[in-house]
Amino acid sequence: MISPAIKSLGSNIIDFFFIAGCSDDDVQLALKENIDLDELSAVVLDRYPKIDRPYDDTDPDSGEVSELPLGAPIFCFPLGFNSHIDDDTSNETKPTKTTSGKFHSFVLTGGDGTRSYGSCLQFTEKHTDGNVVVVVPKVLCVLSQFGYFSIFQKFLESLYRCYVLGVVDDPEDVNAALNTNTAAATQPSSFSSTTISTNTSSSKSTSFPYIPFEAEIYRFIFGCSLPQRGYGISYPLGNGARSLRYCCSVGPPAGFPDIDDSCYRCLFDCLSAENIVFVVSAVLLEQRILLHSENLDTLNKCGEALLSLLFPLQWQHVYVPLLPTQLLEYLSAPVPFIMGVHTSCLASQEGIESLPSSVVVHLDFNKVAPPMEV
Secondary structure, three states: OOOOOOOOOOOOOOOEEEEEEOOHHHHHHHHHOOOOHHHOOOEEEEEEOOOOEEOOOOOHHHOOEEOOOOOHHHHHOOOOOOOEEOOOOOOOOOOOEOOOOEEEEEEEEOOOOOEEEEEEEEEEEEEEEOOEEEEEEEEEEEEEOOOOHHHHHHHHHHHHHHHHOOOOOOHHHHHHHHHHOHHHHOOOOOOOOEEEEEOOOOOOOOOOOOOOHHHHHHHHHHHOOOOOOOOEEEEEEOOOOEEEEEEOOOOOOOOOOOOOHHHHHHHHHHOOHHHHHHHHHHHHOOOOEEEEEOOHHHHHHHHHHHHHOOOOOOOOOEEEOOOOHHHHHHHHOOOOEEEEEEHHHHHOHHHHHHOOOOEEEEOOOOEEEOOOOO
């Protein structure tokens, strides 16, 4: 098969797919040299496409390309790259991979103001060296010019399920689960929804072929179409026993930000209408807005929803809805900003110093605290 030419940013639903973590060689070296595991850092282990993407297809001779952001791995592990030795070494037959996968999203802003939306699924792997078992985090991540977080989450969960856990779906089991939850799976057409549903054209006797991991990435990047207003997409996942369905709502005026509806659901689940109006008013007054939550994905989705509520105005200041712990010094910036941090970061020196001059939004408790400094 001839690979299609790598087109410019935004021409596909995904710009970059990469795997971030720490290689087994680095872990073995750290154990051999008695290096503290806290000194291990995340790097890009593999990526697709291998080459950087051009900015503009209309001017191929310009030589301008978009590189995979060097800081992306930091946002993939916003609470730090926490590798550690597993204390429970009594079970010699323990699996090499754990079964915990957590999703979160983030936003990267370039020097020219363009934004790239990242979606990550983080899990852990176990590296064994003799009797020592080291637990190391790893991430599957996609970067896109489009904030379709629901689509990317289901795609990454499918990759994790099939290629990390090694789960192969039985069409009969998927059909039974779908029939049991038919009522719950029905969504109004005015809201966007992303579900994993069975491929009804398949029968029990159908043999689903195994698709290599690299082929599944390639197929999604070049085969999944961009959602259009008022239309939906249906994309087969993995071996075809399940499919991803996404419906784009109708109604926003021309020029309205193309925001995943899960962002609005998240914001209105966290804050009352009164508090949302208060926060939007503070944003319009260009105050410093500090979001915090125990859930990393909540921060990014609520930030995206707040920005869209400014339409037709646009936020022109610092915007980092998910700020990694390694970058907490940005909270000291003497400029208006919208930033989001994990709740544990409020106890840091940077967090404490930023509280008096910021509108603090407690997303987990539906509370908003105005700045103490006028």
